[in-house]
Amino acid sequence: MTYCVGMRLNAGLVFLSDSRTNAGVDQVGTFRKLSVFEIPGDRMMVMMTAGNLSISQSIRQMVSELKTDAGHSIWNAPNMYEAARILGEAVRQVHQRDAEALSSFGIEFNVSIIFGGQIKGERCRLFQIYSAGNFIESHDENTYFQIGEAKYGKPIIDRVVSPATSLDDAAKCALISMDSTLRSNVSVGLPLDMLVYEADKLAVTHFVTIDERNEYFQMIRSTWGHQLKSVFEGLDAPVWNAAPETAGNVLHSANTSSKPVRVAPPGSVAVPKVTRAPLQTLSQQFYDGQQ
Template sequence: MTYCVGIRLHAGMVFLADTRTNAGVDQVSTIRKLSVFENPGERMMVLMTAGNLSISQSVRQLIANPPSTDVVNIWNAPNMYEAARVVGEAVRTVHRQDAAKLAESGIDFNISLIFGGQIKGERCRLFYVYSAGNFIESHDENPYFQIGEAKYGKPIIDRVVAPQTSLDDAAKCALISMDSTLRSNISVGLPLDMLVYEEGTLAVTRFVTIDEQNQYFQQLRNSWGQQLKHVFEEIDAPVWDAAPDATENVLSSANMHSKPVRVALPFGMQSAPSPAPLQALAEQPQPLLPPGPQH
């Protein structure tokens, strides 16, 4: 599988992709999923792919090698919107060529792409391209896109990233997002490709391939895990059935009357004796009285 994230900020863009691909537990390999289309000083664009590898490679080949220089292509598109249309058309071309044959073998036409960058004369732009070749663009309300195993790394980005976030903070957040995914899904793996692009440079200036030995990534993984545990331990445990104003961590107050949905016993099955009332965390057990006359 795959995890890729692209982030568009006022200061520039961050792209991060893993490199693991697999067709079963005994067919795991490394394939780079981040490609750069660069004409320094004039345009810098990044494509990241997820889904069927053969489809992804065919699409990338069509984009990189247009059949004619007389038509709009990735190298002469006047703006990023037109460049995204080129990417979408490449997806449709591969679909026309391969989708029917893939379907005969029970294989879905499965691909998704993140495409972004800057062409001289306009701002940075970021697009999510679907398997039908259509696409949407990132705006300030949604400054990032993910493809592949997105769910594990999404919460940290939602909490941290905004258009005004700095490039370094966004890069750090993307790496934490990737680390969360690596820990929860074995189909995503190292090494990672990261590209951080500063608005207006129109060239690749910061790129790194991150493996198990990368000093910063190892420090980030260890520190993030330790800090999460520390924050978790600092949060008070819940209190049950307390007065609402007794403490700030009341989960169930004494004036609440919540009940679970209980499924009735089948007809004819004897009901067990009623259990003792549930003891709340805020209650103390009552001492047992000795046998004998009670007053």
Template sequence: MTYCVGMRLNAGLVFLSDSRTNAGVDQVGTFRKQTVFEIPGDRMMVMMTAGNLSISQSIRQLVSELMDDAGHTIWTAPSVYDAARILGQAVRQVHERDARTLADFGIEFNVSIIFGGQVKGERCRLFQIYSAGNFIEAHDENTYFQIGEAKYGKPIIDRVVTPATSLDDAAKCALISMDSTLRSNVSVGLPLDLLVYEDNQLAVTHFVTIDDRNEYFQMIRRTWGDQLKSVFEGLEAPVWNAAPETPGTVLHSTSTGGKPVRVTPPASVPPPKVASPPLQTLSQQFHDGQQ
């Protein structure tokens, strides 16, 4: 019951998360899913979580204290990659401690994490961490990660975001992606946490918590919906049974056949008394209605 998206761009990083944890008919719960690990001038890292809330909380508490075999913590790791390894280790430790007990109660060990940021001396980096503690890193070919209810907000990001996208445009795209998800899935809800990080600042540069009173987000919701309707209405209606020489965008012509897959009725079913009417074109239907 969440949606989070993180983007790695040439100009920095964008993180956006909702705060809904459950959406029953008589109870709606919220919990902030975005956590910042920051030492200004040295490092700035962000973790966003989806999945079982008790697991996420345990991981967040453990990772702030955990030390790896080299004696590094998330606060002293020499790179974001090393910090991601420490976070993965925290996931595995929580799994080792809690997974069997959860399974006894029919609860799956379910958590997914977006983690990214910058440590002084290296570039911005972004990772997606799975329930097993393993992870993958974002590169130019795949510059963003989503967790939770990802399918509704994915198309706009695929069409818009590239490594060269500006931070402001990426933040705007992330908000449109979130709005699409909010409209289609009740398990995702306000308020939202939006964090925008400028490369090499080594501290949070822009952060806002967005509720239903935020004027910019309300403008995004209203304008995006209106523009989508306008584009839809501007598209031509389909043309059926057009002659082969008909110019323009034709959905179906008499030279491009195709028949539906039909199931033959059993012999016990009597044949129809009236034959089915032939298929008509939209223009035929209109013309017949004018007679």
């Protein structure tokens, strides 16, 4: 599997991908999933892929050579929308060539792509392209795309990133998002490729390959985990069955009626008659003692 995230900001673009393709007990595969199409001073475009590696590598080769009937290629497309259309056509051509053969071996045609960049004369743009070659574009309401194992790293991005976020803060957020994914899913792994592009430069601004020896990423991993634990421990424990005026942070007040759905035992089961006492926590016992 994989995890890739791309962010479109007022200041530019941030791309981050892992490099794991297999995570079996005795077979761990590593292939780079971030590719750059660049003509300095004219265009800078980035493609990140998730899904079947052979399909994504075929698409990368196809799109680098493909020309439309109008003579457009990814190297001379007049705008990013046209470049995304060319990439979508490359996906469809690889599907037409390989999908049936793959299907006969029980292999699904599976690929997801994040594609973004800037062509001279227009702003930075970001797209997500699907297995059918169709795509959507990022706007201010949705400033980022994820592919692969997206769920673990999504919450931090939703809370932090907006179009006004700086490139450095977005890069930091992307790395925290990746760390959360690495911690929770063995199918995502180091090394990472990170590319940060400053708007209107029309060439790669910053690029780094991050492995387990990278000092900044190790600092992110240790500090973020420690700070999360500190914040968690600083939150009050829930208070049960209390009058609202007794304490703050009441999870369940005494005048609230809440009952679980209980499944009745069959008649053959002897059920002793007991009186259920209200459940209490140490916090509740403490507040009761203060009355």
